[in-house]
Amino acid sequence: MTDKAYNPMTEPRYCGIPTFMRTPYTTDFKNLDIALVGVPYDGAVEARSGTRMGPRQIRDMSSMMRSIHHVTRINPYELCRVGDVGDVHFEQIFDVRASHKDITAFYQNLDEAGVTPISAGGDHSITLPIMRAIASKGPLGMVHIDAHTDCCDEEMNSKYSHGTPFRRAVEEGLLDPKRTIQIGIRGAANSDECWEFGAKHGIRIVYIEEFTKLGVEKVIEEARFIVGNGPTYISFDVDGIDPAFTPGTGTPEIGGLTTIEAQTLIRGLRGINLVGADVVEVSPPFDSSGNTALVAATIMYEILCIMAEAVDKKRKMNY
Amino acid sequence: MTDKAYNPMTEPRYCGIPTFMRTPYTTDFKNLDIALVGVPYDGAVEARSGTRMGPRQIRDMSSMMRSIHHVTRINPYELCRVGDVGDVHFEQIFDVRASHKDITAFYQNLDEAGVTPISAGGDHSITLPIMRAIASKGPLGMVHIDAHTDCCDEEMNSKYSHGTPFRRAVEEGLLDPKRTIQIGIRGAANSDECWEFGAKHGIRIVYIEEFTKLGVEKVIEEARFIVGNGPTYISFDVDGIDPAFTPGTGTPEIGGLTTIEAQTLIRGLRGINLVGADVVEVSPPFDSSGNTALVAATIMYEILCIMAEAVDKKRKMNY
């Protein structure tokens, strides 16, 4: 995607074909450490649709990102080879299971090439097929930021909606509930099973009320303790954040995290054994300002910084 | 939905719970001649989604409608009993075929009760299952306003997308291609099969260029000749109209009909044997002004006027 002659990162923000973070587009996984992936899929949404358009807008707004982090001074591009590998290709977009298979296949290729993915959704159902590819060596731990637990058994008579992925992941042995923490949970429900599943299986649920009371530092401490040193995934639903910041999402719940809290939370996970991450549920049609996509792009950048360190460290240990 | 004490039609336009045209909500089909139906379904769309939210916004904007038509002076509410029967209920919104079955079942109930439906979509795939219910006594004729023929064989490897309904309808014997006219067709395609199917089976395609050359009056004449006296359906995709008027749709094509032309076209069909109609592909998130829904509501009102006459006439003939 980029000429030798110039550095896209230093171009005016509105220039060029928008790849994630203005990294080079590539389909050659061998030359990558970290892949930025688009998953334009919203076929499992029972509320307002539109997240199929998320990856494009996140790519566009991600041009606002630059290289050196102002707090940690990490420059992820100096630690790792980072590229945009494009979007998952879907054969049958109207069939949820077939689409989930396409996702799994795409990430298996990345996994085999030893590339760690950060994904941009798409609805939250995509995390399940991603985990099916990534958790090949055993169940993952997870730090999950969201308004909803996404642990329903069924939604609209389906086992594979965007409200069910983590129940399935636990059932399929992809996710270790005891190494899982859910942060920012809130909003009324028609049944309490979405909250009770986690309670029963050992998932730590930090409702927004407890989050506010504890403060972000204590929650970070607890999250680090829970996920420990095992392989860990970050799943970040933008509706975890308050819709004043991220209105562009399908099932907004008022009373959420601020962006400062969310950023602090991600930075607080520096050093964990990060094997994958996603930012999901960005629905551009519901945010005329584009701020939701800016938040998503910035969260991806924050994750990229700590992931680049983790990948770099692991590589060095392997030598 | 309405008190005896007051007439919703004369209330300020912003008052009350929005039913289509401010008609009474009812699920008792026996007391109805014409049913206004919402079909909030967009599970078969390969472009921008959002038409699942169409019926609600059309209901809201339809409060702008009143009773007496300024040209024909028809008052449909004096000729027929008209009501809003709510939305089709879906059991499995993530399964296209199951959803289509739910639609068919809903319209079979209406059909058995002798009620003629005007539907608000939803994506264009809904017309196929509606026809399965309505065309029980033989294939229908159709006046179809659209930018696209919707006669593809497959889209995204599916036979039942919003680009295929009329090919299926012909194949299933629901639609008589020789009594079908498609008006406003335009826009590039990746294969010419979408245009050739109709040509091969005798569908009359009036591309927008020919429409402009002939003028609306000649096209009306031809449409009336083609559908004749047999039972006829009107399917109105708002992308048949130019997106300056109807930006709120998933696959806009510039260079379409004006609203004056569209209204004249509908009025010109006065007297045909109208057995059903729909207005589809209104996607509210892509139109901040709401004009698309206003256009859709007005087209529904225009259709209601000529349908009320047709139903009234048929009823009188039966006596």
Added chain:
Amino acid sequence: MTDKAYNPMTEPRYCGIPTFMRTPYTTDFKNLDIALVGVPYDGAVEARSGTRMGPRQIRDMSSMMRSIHHVTRINPYELCRVGDVGDVHFEQIFDVRASHKDITAFYQNLDEAGVTPISAGGDHSITLPIMRAIASKGPLGMVHIDAHTDCCDEEMNSKYSHGTPFRRAVEEGLLDPKRTIQIGIRGAANSDECWEFGAKHGIRIVYIEEFTKLGVEKVIEEARFIVGNGPTYISFDVDGIDPAFTPGTGTPEIGGLTTIEAQTLIRGLRGINLVGADVVEVSPPFDSSGNTALVAATIMYEILCIMAEAVDKKRKMNY
């Protein structure tokens, strides 16, 4: 409002405090021939409100206007002294009659000073109190562009809503129905009295269907014949134009005039005895693009050109 040192008309369009057409603000009526007036009033609206914010947005967009007309090459600023006299001041904005009195008083001052007004509304109820000031020497003729006749007897149990001004004006002897033409009329109604009043009193109603058939040139001819040489008012409701051009209005009706037709119509009235004009019903909250206000500002400019000629001619004749 302007320095001697520079010509606001040639400044970049986004500069300066926005007066109508970037003319000087003045409250000294003696030095004016034509006054541009804001009437920020929407207290008589039974549909969507917001026209109280019309004058400000029209002022803002009117900076797009320049001096020499591209067809007639009229430069109104060379023919007449034109200024922005600010907004009518209201003492009791929650009382329709009191507000109408404030309007009348303001225009009586202009009238006594021999200044001809072009007004920016506000809802259409404002034309009645304007006429009460201007028609002091006898009933006026009128060219009225609108989707609605605004000749209802009552609306929401009020005689003075934005749907009734011209019935009142005829009754009060301010408007000569035989010298009145209404152009662009359309849209359903709950009673036909709004159309029948004009028919009964000799108002010429050109429904949009007839307008389309006749063409703008024939309608101009007829309008000129009807208003003749007597003092004539132009009242321009932006909903006369199709809402694709002017979505920012309270009671949009699809299927209206194009802007080319509207501009041609105004230019066609060159030479009539123009004593006042208004452009009303601009409701900024319903048009995020601002195009409605741009249309309104341009129509004001078109009127200004022919009015400047008329005023200039009259002045010369008086010498």
Added chain:
Amino acid sequence: MTDKAYNPMTEPRYCGIPTFMRTPYTTDFKNLDIALVGVPYDGAVEARSGTRMGPRQIRDMSSMMRSIHHVTRINPYELCRVGDVGDVHFEQIFDVRASHKDITAFYQNLDEAGVTPISAGGDHSITLPIMRAIASKGPLGMVHIDAHTDCCDEEMNSKYSHGTPFRRAVEEGLLDPKRTIQIGIRGAANSDECWEFGAKHGIRIVYIEEFTKLGVEKVIEEARFIVGNGPTYISFDVDGIDPAFTPGTGTPEIGGLTTIEAQTLIRGLRGINLVGADVVEVSPPFDSSGNTALVAATIMYEILCIMAEAVDKKRKMNY
């Protein structure tokens, strides 16, 4: 509004004719404990209009609500019979006093039927006529969240604008100032009388600065102490919240409450003797995202939970 056959609460959020919270529409007050009421009135506003369109958008967004509260686990629908009783009908929308009478009459009917109302405005002037109906047995206490005290003596030479209701309510003996607390007050004023009235009559005013310093828990404590066990009303103006969360309002003041604080505040009032409540000043045209209406709907749901407990408790005590 609902079939026996299905539960609207579990339908996809975009389906069905939008009633408040998807409760059944009814005009039969006998079968209700709590009524959700729309008051589409903005005739007493001196700033930006548009709240007449509030109830419709709140109804639409309230489909996002579900039944069980995630903190208190209250399911209001199990405790009480809750329904949408539609909108107040206005006879003379251009006359403030007449409109206020229509409001009072509507709520007297509810009051006589023993139904407790939660209302959606509309401008803040509506609370006065609601109190005239509800406070029949003696003055009410009030928890009032707002940027403004709404205790002016006159606004635009009117005693009954949206800036005056609580001064009138005190004067008319409907509101007990000593049992009244106003929270979130801020913003410049042209006179200090709006702040001094309360000070003089014993209203407790918690300016936003003091609110921030005390924290929400202390303010809750004080509010509970002030209103005590007497009958109490909650009046919630969405401009009490910061316009980053609720831009869709007529007189936004920056620097307001967060939604978390507002929700915590309402929950903190659990157990008070709640006899009525409203959420007012939602003006949809100024919020393209709809978040303001989502906030309003959620606040209504939060109030509904504590009101259902209060009503249920009272009913049990009466047995």
Added chain:
Amino acid sequence: MTDKAYNPMTEPRYCGIPTFMRTPYTTDFKNLDIALVGVPYDGAVEARSGTRMGPRQIRDMSSMMRSIHHVTRINPYELCRVGDVGDVHFEQIFDVRASHKDITAFYQNLDEAGVTPISAGGDHSITLPIMRAIASKGPLGMVHIDAHTDCCDEEMNSKYSHGTPFRRAVEEGLLDPKRTIQIGIRGAANSDECWEFGAKHGIRIVYIEEFTKLGVEKVIEEARFIVGNGPTYISFDVDGIDPAFTPGTGTPEIGGLTTIEAQTLIRGLRGINLVGADVVEVSPPFDSSGNTALVAATIMYEILCIMAEAVDKKRKMNY
């Protein structure tokens, strides 16, 4: 940009990194016949800015385009090798002359490689430096669609604003005024020099009024006659079209061409000796619907079809 494994043109419209028309991104000019170029520059605009963001949004909306033209059945991708060559790179974006030099240098590279460019602006000042590269063998003819002649001598004391390019081009011998036609001209001006320059030098100006009177077919005839067989450029300013269709532009003028007229005009130029083209003045921030960019993308596709034929024919003649 594309895998071997799949055809981006047949992917869902919202998928993938957006290149113009979903063609492959390439900087290897040797393998191209036609280059699609972005010129994100708005440094010479005296009205509303924002066209620097035009190329990105046009790329995004151009995914709506497909391959086979519905009227001519031309598939440009079968006739020519077409690619997206990215954006012009600017060294000093705050310096108009330096930026123009960067543009010229970029197009000289294309010209030397024998590649014909279609450009997406950017403001209209970019056409001058493009012509400096392309017109190396002698002055070009031009079909120019625009509301403005862009033939001012100076704007804001600059010779190189977006209102002056064609005066400079004539002066520099890049443009043959006698082989130039300007279509759609309208809108007031502060001086008549912008119109008189063309008149004096033999440019044919078709004001919108004459365009309407003649009709598009006659104008095509005249345009073909004027440009003849010599090398010809098409410069398409989206403000030539009415702002109801293209609100997203800096200096909108109401009363412009319809999109049908614009498309017909381009198609009517089939067979001319086309050596370059641009579509300019798309300013995304002023169009929340994106329709302006859709119009621009479609006009680019229409031009691409006739250009592919022209390039193909020329190539065959050279053999």
Added chain:
Amino acid sequence: MTDKAYNPMTEPRYCGIPTFMRTPYTTDFKNLDIALVGVPYDGAVEARSGTRMGPRQIRDMSSMMRSIHHVTRINPYELCRVGDVGDVHFEQIFDVRASHKDITAFYQNLDEAGVTPISAGGDHSITLPIMRAIASKGPLGMVHIDAHTDCCDEEMNSKYSHGTPFRRAVEEGLLDPKRTIQIGIRGAANSDECWEFGAKHGIRIVYIEEFTKLGVEKVIEEARFIVGNGPTYISFDVDGIDPAFTPGTGTPEIGGLTTIEAQTLIRGLRGINLVGADVVEVSPPFDSSGNTALVAATIMYEILCIMAEAVDKKRKMNY
């Protein structure tokens, strides 16, 4: 701008030609203590443009402001003569240096007349030429709220972009780095020189993380200590605030100050020796709600209150 007969401050908010805070427009500097100035310039922006339109929208929204501050009870209009002096006039808007000279000249006139300015931008490059006029008697101290230090050496190969003003100001001896504090700094950068310049020269940088940790009161304390009694300038970039509050800006960075914090900060500077201030980087096209301009207007009002006290005090000391 104002009649004797009425007080614009008490008019409905939507009335009248919008001057800053509804103060009188004047170009007679002799009768002023404090001037409100518009600087509609965005020629030095490397990201999204549009701040040229800032002053107009801030003027419009500033009508929401009133006279008496709700915390300090300061009425600035009783302490000082305050007026809107219009916009800086630019001779060559396409030349950054020439434009900066125009700005300096304008403020020199104000300075010579002894008028203290509060400016509305425009991009942040304008502060440099303002300081060139104001810092005539020696370097200023500064309280700078911003996401960025604006201390780059070059941006896009320019020394005078909106990212460089304070480096230039230090170099030119206009700004005393030791009396400068920057608050709210955050966001990634391509080089750390933007942060290191300040560190090296003694500027106190309060990153948002430290701000959150210290709390606003401690930061105020430190700011007061740093600027001391010397002449001090406040430069307020709206991107210092979180884009949930101020989306309408060119380079938004998530995770910023709240408006309450910003207001508290300004109020905390009461009593400092304030000689000038600006609020910059408001880009209206990126905020459809207008909240950014409302924030900017309110911050201007907050500054006006403490500046009026400072000016009043100084004047009294001079007697």
